[in-house]
Amino acid sequence: AQKVTQAQTEISVVEKEDVTLDCVYETRDTTYYLFWYKQPPSGELVFLIRRNSFDEQNEISGRYSWNFQKSTSSFNFTITASQVVDSAVYFCALRSSQGAQKLVFGQGTRLTINP
Amino acid sequence: EPEVTQTPSHQVTQMGQEVILRCVPISNHLYFYWYRQILGQKVEFLVSFYNNEISEKSEIFDDQFSVERPDGSNFTLKIRSTKLEDSAMYFCASSAQRERDTQYFGPGTRLTVL
Numbered sequence: 001a002q003k004v005t006q007a008q009t010e011i012s013v014v015e016k017e018d019v020t021l022d023c024v025y026e027t028r029d030t031t032y033y034l035f036w037y038k039q040p041p042s043g044e045l046v047f048l049i050r051r052n053s054f055d056e057q058n059e060i061s062g063r064y065s066w067n068f069q070k071s072t073s074s075f076n077f078t079i080t081a082s083q084v085v086d087s088a089v090y091f092c093a094l095r096s097s098q099g100a101q102k103l104v105f106g107q108g109t110r111l112t113i114n115p
Numbered sequence: 116e117p118e119v120t121q122t123p124s125h126q127v128t129q130m131g132q133e134v135i136l137r138c139v140p141i142s143n144h145l146y147f148y149w150y151r152q153i154l155g156q157k158v159e160f161l162v163s164f165y166n167n168e169i170s171e172k173s174e175i176f177d178d179q180f181s182v183e184r185p186d187g188s189n190f191t192l193k194i195r196s197t198k199l200e201d202s203a204m205y206f207c208a209s210s211a212q213r214e215r216d217t218q219y220f221g222p223g224t225r226l227t228v229l
Contacts, residue, residue: 033216045206045220091158093217101171102160104219
């Protein structure tokens with residue numbers, strides 16, 4: 001069975017601080033995809049990134065960066081110089097590359113950036 | 116930029132009533148999904164749909180639920196006889212043939228069952 005664990009339920013930091021959101025996953029699949037989605041207070045789910053299991057290169061997009069480590073089954077997300085607009089619930093998700101198309105989500109981390 | 120749309124944004128209904136939640140997926144997408152999120156909890160998969168049939172469904176998706184693509188643009192989720200525990204945010208998502216791994220979500224419909 002597939003499982004995603006986001007152990008941090010809530011994180012609160014002051015603006016401009018760096019913050020890392022943890023994601024640990026479990027799967028028996030040899031190939032799979034990992035995702036991060038952002039859910040702002042308005043409620044929609046915004047796609048941030050997709051990572052293939054065979055590509056362990058870390059990725060940076062502006063203030064966002066992702067650290068994928070297959071050896072520890074982790075896919076962590078770092079926001080550098082956080083801003084108030086980053087306040088949201090962030091979900092990590094996992095999808096098998098074979099058959100099942102469903103996304104398996106973690107419980108989410110509520111991130112609050114205080115001015 | 117194309118996006119998934121959902122109507123209504125909020126639906127209030129009485130227990131036992133039927134509701135239909137509507138979604139318009141991104142136009143060239145071929146894979147469609149419904150998820151739900153009970154308030155404060157994680158997002159849960161309900162069903163996936165491709166080529167006019169269900170390709171996968173979860174244990175949540177029992178006989179009270181059905182999906183349909185009535186025309187070339189809409190994708191609907193019907194709950195035949197709503198229960199209090201059906202109160203949740205329902206998200207529609209779609210993905211393309213070429214990039215079927217990435218699902219793009221709509222803004223959600225908040226369903227409140229009284």
